[in-house]
Amino acid sequence: MHGDHPTLEAVAAHAGVSRATVSRVVNGTAGVRPELRERVKASVAALGYVPNIAARNLVTRRTGAVAVVIAEPETRVFADPFFARQLRGISRTLAAHDTQLLLMLLEQRADYERIGRYLTGGHVDGTLMFSLHNDDPLPAIAAASGLPTVFGGRPGWSGAERQPDILYVDTDNRDGARQAVRHLLERGRKRIAVITGPLDQTSASDRLDGYLDALGAEAPDPGLHAHGDFTVEGGAQAMAWLLDRSPGPAARPDAVFAGNDLMATGALRTLRDRGLRVPDDVAVVGYDDLEPAATWSEPSLTTVRQDVERMGELMAGLLLQRLGRGGASEDDAPPAPVVTPARLVVRGSS
Amino acid sequence: MHGDHPTLEAVAAHAGVSRATVSRVVNGTAGVRPELRERVKASVAALGYVPNIAARNLVTRRTGAVAVVIAEPETRVFADPFFARQLRGISRTLAAHDTQLLLMLLEQRADYERIGRYLTGGHVDGTLMFSLHNDDPLPAIAAASGLPTVFGGRPGWSGAERQPDILYVDTDNRDGARQAVRHLLERGRKRIAVITGPLDQTSASDRLDGYLDALGAEAPDPGLHAHGDFTVEGGAQAMAWLLDRSPGPAARPDAVFAGNDLMATGALRTLRDRGLRVPDDVAVVGYDDLEPAATWSEPSLTTVRQDVERMGELMAGLLLQRLGRGGASEDDAPPAPVVTPARLVVRGSS
DNA sequence: GCACGACATGAGAGCGCTCTCACCGTCTTT
């Protein structure tokens, strides 16, 4: 298939040293005379030697690979470059530490079982998981595998319970929502509605909490509280529901905070269909700063941005740290969950 | 790290047979008495045995893994779920054949070198590559690695030249473009402009060719031929250029075929800014059927759809076939490039 | 009834690497 692969042995012979010495040089272990080290390096280059990872893994019991598990990719991966960006951050960080990225996309129930077996089989050193729902079996699978795991987004409590030292990277959804709603208050909006995502996802419930935080003591009118499902269509319907519930213009919400940009896009559509002007009649704020939704829309969307790529980097970093390959800060504080800041981006819709 | 991993040896002892027999059972090799086979299987289950792939790979010289290499992901991966969908198709097919998916995203020049070394190192059995530009070094790297490779999209000739039996999966861009432009002709449009993508990508040049095909003998006015870069901004500028070049309403194009939906979105924006109505004044057709661009836009976009997920499946299938793990059609025709059909989707913009 | 082939099983070598441990030469210490 592929050409001749020189072995350690061959390099050793070429350099006139032992296998052990070549191994030390290749792995950067200290304790080889500089002179010898150079000679070995020259031989490695001359022969085009590349270590056989299978052999290495066999003895070290490490694979140098981590699995990235993404559950139910149909849900978000499509209209949303979220995972793609996160993957970029992850890929970059892992590559910098010579760690391979094994991608596993779970689509069906049967896939979960496969993954469980795979992880337990010790084919990877750790996992990065994106589990979207609170009742997702992924945290349990991760726990059962015994592999160090970092989650993208704070997992629901059912998983957290079993794994007290659970590691995750999340964005500060609550604060982001707070910023969004405060912004609407500052703009003088009085009746601020919310369109939530599925509340069995922490991102959705945290954003709702932030909305409630900002509104403070004033118990919000339940008529201003609509449920969506993080899709455009769901946002459109939720907006329609909100408008239908208000008898007259006075009761109508003068602002809407949507749990994500997709739903905000749907809300914009409904408002346009009903002949309402944005932001004059109703201000709209989204969440995610999803390029297609936020900047291509008319008007462009005020929304909350999170540094998704950075979150990917942090996830990988956290995992590498736990694997003991964390770079400089080896003996620093033990790895802990990270929450990254969110930032309001004001555009035309508010 | 993870619990006890029973070895083949342990299973053999438990079942009272030799290592070789257990190996045969585990790998489904013929020639074991059914009775023994069952006994071994029971022991495997009882001990929770999972083969150590490192050890297996070491002797078989196969890794059971395939690298998916995506070059310059910043370009498209962001606003475009293209790769995410293709990955889904790939992942599904590979999983069905117990093959792992190693994802490598290339961002910098240095990454290419890293990948080259990695592939040459024999860490994977084959590669799936997405190389976007004709002068991309990826085909050369693939050739140098000697690994079976399947490309996503037809690579430019410079790579194809060196590898005569090159394998790829592409969509029929030329025919898709032909359909789009014929549709505009059928709608009675007379001055049909084109906004091309970067012509060093076969997808862009093929689409231009399709446009020219449909227009036939009538040499198109060079003033109707604008260059874009597959981005929204580029499309907006190209549209502006087209409008600026036409002295009066009579000379103005009455239709635009954009090389992708992103550019079509940009074109829509420019038309709106100039006070032109779509499709009344100018009809617009895009390409890709990118959900955010095509269905969320106002008006929704007539565009050309390709089954991206299916393309991913086909790519993986082709590679597995070449690796001799192709399922049923082992001894059928040798694997060959596949071109999948494109289909016009008519919506509001034309 | 005996040679032979077909089939099932086990013994054992070895894949390429890491890592422990023994060795050796050089330097310090008493």
Next chain:
DNA sequence: AAAGACGGTGAGAGCGCTCTCATGTCGTGC
């Protein structure tokens, strides 16, 4: 000047698996 300490190097034992080959055990044909 002898004894120890120490850093550099090599020898060799495996890691868990597959696969070839030898061995054993039948069934078949003459």
